[in-house]
Amino acid sequence: MAGFRALFRGLGRAAVPCRTLTLSHARCQHEFTSLEEKPQFPGASAEFVDKLDFIQPNVIAGIPIYRVMDRQGQIMNPEEDPQLPREKVLKFYRTMTLLNTMDRILYESQRQGRISFYMTNYGEEGTHVGSAAALDDTDLVFGQYREAGVLMYRGYPLDLFMSQCYGNSTDPGKGRQMPVHYGCKDLHFVTISSPLATQIPQAVGAAYAIKREKTDRVVICYFGEGAASEGDAHAGFNFAATLECPILFFCRNNGYAISTPTSEQYRGDGIAARGPGYGLMSIRVDGNDVFAVYNAIKEARRRAVAENQPFLIEAMTYRIGHHSTSDDSSAYRSVDEVNYWDKQDHPISRLRHYMLSKSWWDEEQEKSWRKKSRKMVMEAFEQAERKLKPHPDNMFLDVYSEMPASIKKQQESLWRHLKIYGEHYPLEHYEK
Amino acid sequence: MASAGLRILLCRRAAVSSGCERLLPLRRMGPCRQPQRRAVAHFTFQPDPEPTQYGPTQKMNLFQAITSALDNTLSRDPTAVIYGEDVAFGGVFRCTVGLRDKYGKERVFNTPLCEQGIVGFGIGVAVAGATSIAEIQFADYIFPAFDQIVNEAAKYRYRSGNLFNCGSLTIRAPWGCVGHGALYHSQSPEAFFAHCPGIKVVIPRSPVQAKGLLLSCIEDKDPCIFFEPKILYRAAVEQVPVEPYYIPLSQAEVLQEGSDVTLIAWGTQIHVIKEVATMAQEKLGVSCEVIDLRTILPWDLETVCKSVVKTGRLLISHEAPVTGGFASEISSSVQEECFLNLEAPIARVCGYDTPFPHIFEPFYIPDKWKCFDALRKMINY
Numbered sequence: 001m002a003g004f005r006a007l008f009r010g011l012g013r014a015a016v017p018c019r020t021l022t023l024s025h026a027r028c029q030h031e032f033t034s035l036e037e038k039p040q041f042p043g044a045s046a047e048f049v050d051k052l053d054f055i056q057p058n059v060i061a062g063i064p065i066y067r068v069m070d071r072q073g074q075i076m077n078p079e080e081d082p083q084l085p086r087e088k089v090l091k092f093y094r095t096m097t098l099l100n101t102m103d104r105i106l107y108e109s110q111r112q113g114r115i116s117f118y119m120t121n122y123g124e125e126g127t128h129v130g131s132a133a134a135l136d137d138t139d140l141v142f143g144q145y146r147e148a149g150v151l152m153y154r155g156y157p158l159d160l161f162m163s164q165c166y167g168n169s170t171d172p173g174k175g176r177q178m179p180v181h182y183g184c185k186d187l188h189f190v191t192i193s194s195p196l197a198t199q200i201p202q203a204v205g206a207a208y209a210i211k212r213e214k215t216d217r218v219v220i221c222y223f224g225e226g227a228a229s230e231g232d233a234h235a236g237f238n239f240a241a242t243l244e245c246p247i248l249f250f251c252r253n254n255g256y257a258i259s260t261p262t263s264e265q266y267r268g269d270g271i272a273a274r275g276p277g278y279g280l281m282s283i284r285v286d287g288n289d290v291f292a293v294y295n296a297i298k299e300a301r302r303r304a305v306a307e308n309q310p311f312l313i314e315a316m317t318y319r320i321g322h323h324s325t326s327d328d329s330s331a332y333r334s335v336d337e338v339n340y341w342d343k344q345d346h347p348i349s350r351l352r353h354y355m356l357s358k359s360w361w362d363e364e365q366e367k368s369w370r371k372k373s374r375k376m377v378m379e380a381f382e383q384a385e386r387k388l389k390p391h392p393d394n395m396f397l398d399v400y401s402e403m404p405a406s407i408k409k410q411q412e413s414l415w416r417h418l419k420i421y422g423e424h425y426p427l428e429h430y431e432k
Numbered sequence: 433m434a435s436a437g438l439r440i441l442l443c444r445r446a447a448v449s450s451g452c453e454r455l456l457p458l459r460r461m462g463p464c465r466q467p468q469r470r471a472v473a474h475f476t477f478q479p480d481p482e483p484t485q486y487g488p489t490q491k492m493n494l495f496q497a498i499t500s501a502l503d504n505t506l507s508r509d510p511t512a513v514i515y516g517e518d519v520a521f522g523g524v525f526r527c528t529v530g531l532r533d534k535y536g537k538e539r540v541f542n543t544p545l546c547e548q549g550i551v552g553f554g555i556g557v558a559v560a561g562a563t564s565i566a567e568i569q570f571a572d573y574i575f576p577a578f579d580q581i582v583n584e585a586a587k588y589r590y591r592s593g594n595l596f597n598c599g600s601l602t603i604r605a606p607w608g609c610v611g612h613g614a615l616y617h618s619q620s621p622e623a624f625f626a627h628c629p630g631i632k633v634v635i636p637r638s639p640v641q642a643k644g645l646l647l648s649c650i651e652d653k654d655p656c657i658f659f660e661p662k663i664l665y666r667a668a669v670e671q672v673p674v675e676p677y678y679i680p681l682s683q684a685e686v687l688q689e690g691s692d693v694t695l696i697a698w699g700t701q702i703h704v705i706k707e708v709a710t711m712a713q714e715k716l717g718v719s720c721e722v723i724d725l726r727t728i729l730p731w732d733l734e735t736v737c738k739s740v741v742k743t744g745r746l747l748i749s750h751e752a753p754v755t756g757g758f759a760s761e762i763s764s765s766v767q768e769e770c771f772l773n774l775e776a777p778i779a780r781v782c783g784y785d786t787p788f789p790h791i792f793e794p795f796y797i798p799d800k801w802k803c804f805d806a807l808r809k810m811i812n813y
Contacts, residue, residue, distance in 0.1 A: 140560070142556075173593040183595050191592035191593075191596050195579060198584050201548065201580070202556035204553055205557040206560040207556070209560035212511070212513075235544075235552060399629050399630050400653075400654045401589065401654055405733070406730050
């Protein structure tokens with residue numbers, strides 16, 4: 001254990017001077033002097049050792065979890081207090097709770113068969129808002145699917161969340177993807193896709209291109225601890241380090257990938273412990289502490305831009321809701337376990353404690369905000385439900401930048417078909 | 433993909449394939465008294481007439497024509513980057529020689545050895561708006577990136593409602609048989625990609641074609657896969673314009689007009705069917721129309737059908753295995769469109785439904801004798 005920790009620190013130290021000297025790669029190369037009794041292997045920079053000793057992973061006392069406030073919303077170390085102004089903290093709170101309200105209503109609407117699918121964000125609202133707040137608004141976001149709070153923090157309208165879930169005529173995605181696969185070009189949030197982890201190496205490529213633009217932007221890439229098992233995660237971490245990209249890898253470790261607990265996902269010290277192996281600066285934070293998340297991202301962002309190097313942030317959370325509306329999580333975990341996180345250690349209630357202690361919030365405001373946010377969501381919901389679906393021609397557009405003759409022919413053939421058999425199709429629900 | 437070392441070894445051998453004299457003394461020391469005769473190439477490269485409409489030309493082989501296209505792109509497009517395994521020192525097939533020195537290590541660089549990473553990274557570069565030119569060292573090793581190509585690159589524009597796209601991505605990969613490449617240095621995987629809406633798949637037959645088609649791929653607004661017939665890298669030499677020029681995608685080219693039968697192929701196989709056309713004329717008095725399909729997806733149905741309506745007969749030939757090969761798609765489409773004009777069943781002369789073998793390569797490939805025999809039977813139908 002000690003051996004591994006020493007290695008971890010040593011690596012961190014070695015990495016810094018090399019990068020600040022802007023040695024582009026070939027880190028710490030030796031002069032080639034074969035006569036010396038020093039290792040000359042090109043693959044690593046290390047001393048010889050004359051005793052057989054396997055490096056043992058440290059999983060019992062893992063990388064510590066950085067925290068700013070306790071479960072009662074009390075700042076633990078004043079030096080770490082980001083001292084955010086009241087307005088900003090209120091925005092955190094309103095975003096988290098508005099997302100929570102939207103989640104409840106859309107979850108219910110799926111139960112009633114009004115939308116086909118939904119995924120809630122219960123328990124992970126703090127990771128979204130804390131990280132989004134520490135970014136610049138033009139930083140490019142690549143996500144997995146449980147990061148709607150990032151879009152919400154950036155001001156994505158409720159109407160458009162709903163439009164996407166309903167696949168109606170105002171959905172910017174033109175009704176082609178399943179619900180919660182949001183995207184927004186103006187808010188620099190790259191459209192979500194279902195294949196897990198594919199966005200990780202993509203985010204690295206985007207960070208490389210952004211580095212060449214010299215615009216002081218970063219890319220942030222979110223993924224769950226389950227997705228981190230995909231080959232694409234390995235690809236992304238390694239490329240980001242060797243190609244020196246300004247990217248923040250943000251892992252939401254919520255304990256489960258659908259039904260699979262982390263004990264069946266990995267045997268190392270979570271995801272954060274993998275970072276040093278790739279030469280990534282890494283940290284683990286309390287994902288239910290919005291200030292801890294904020295601080296970590298703020299500092300990682302600053303350094304990623306300045307040093308063109310990647311950072312890995314593992315936010316420890318708990319997935320309070322079911323994986324999705326197609327999953328009943330009571331089949332593989334206890335209600336007590338879920339209740340603990342919902343009642344005892346929730347990012348929203350923790351921030352509320354903080355605001356109460358600052359006298360920035362009270363029961364009255366809580367009540368009226370709940371009412372107001374519910375009304376806003378319901379209004380958007382009802383509007384979205386009333387709208388028609390996009391014109392069926394949208395099925396054929398955007399496959400390519402221009403429609404090839406073959407697809408044009410297929411489009412014409414559909415319309416010839418509908419002319420005769422139209423009554424057997426739900427044409428009345430689609431734009432004409 | 434573990435065998436980077438093997439890959440380099442193989443292509444270095446390919447590089448000296450016609451000049452094995454240096455090895456002969458060693459062979460004499462071996463148990464065989466008679467040095468083994470290397471199989472002659474299964475095709476004869478036939479250069480096109482020198483193109484005069486694009487300004488001055490230079491003698492180039494296929495790898496040099498690729499370098500020339502990449503050079504033109506980097507010089508005119510400051511966002512363009514080239515990356516992949518071993519591209520920095522010039523590439524294992526010499527396609528990127530000199531580019532790093534000329535344009536800098538930020539624009540021409542090695543990546544870690546990881547194909548899914550290369551394509552995912554390339555998509556990201558393109559999403560950010562830069563011109564992204566990825567190299568997969570052999571088409572055989574593109575499969576680890578299949579998910580990134582099929583689920584991601586191909587669907588980026590569609591799924592986002594055109595909010596995002598990776599249209600400025602081009603993936604280049606050496607392709608096709610090479611005489612001794614066996615299972616993993618010989619494959620022709622175009623049909624796997626032909627089933628994937630959203631990407632373009634392009635294969636040139638010569639240096640002039642390679643440069644013009646590659647430049648079109650790089651500037652096209654959709655993600656493209658550009659397969660380079662590696663057996664032609666050095667074998668094919670012709671006069672190639674120095675300045676950039678474009679050959680349109682999704683357009684087949686009628687290389688030789690004829691009236692009795694239509695022959696379709698792409699890549700190296702074009703040179704095989706051109707020879708078959710000559711044999712058919714000489715031995716059977718049959719007039720063949722020869723078509724280079726050039727773009728596999730989206731392909732040029734119109735040019736092909738126009739020809740078959742005229743000739744009434746069609747033979748399609750490709751190196752890849754026959755079952756699920758792209759000839760099936762051409763064949764069934766032509767049958768649908770030209771049923772009343774067809775005078776014989778459409779013939780497919782392709783690789784067998786086996787992995788691509790090492791020592792049996794001469795028996796595996798759909799060479800001119802197999803094509804000629806199928807053509808003869810079709811004419812007599």
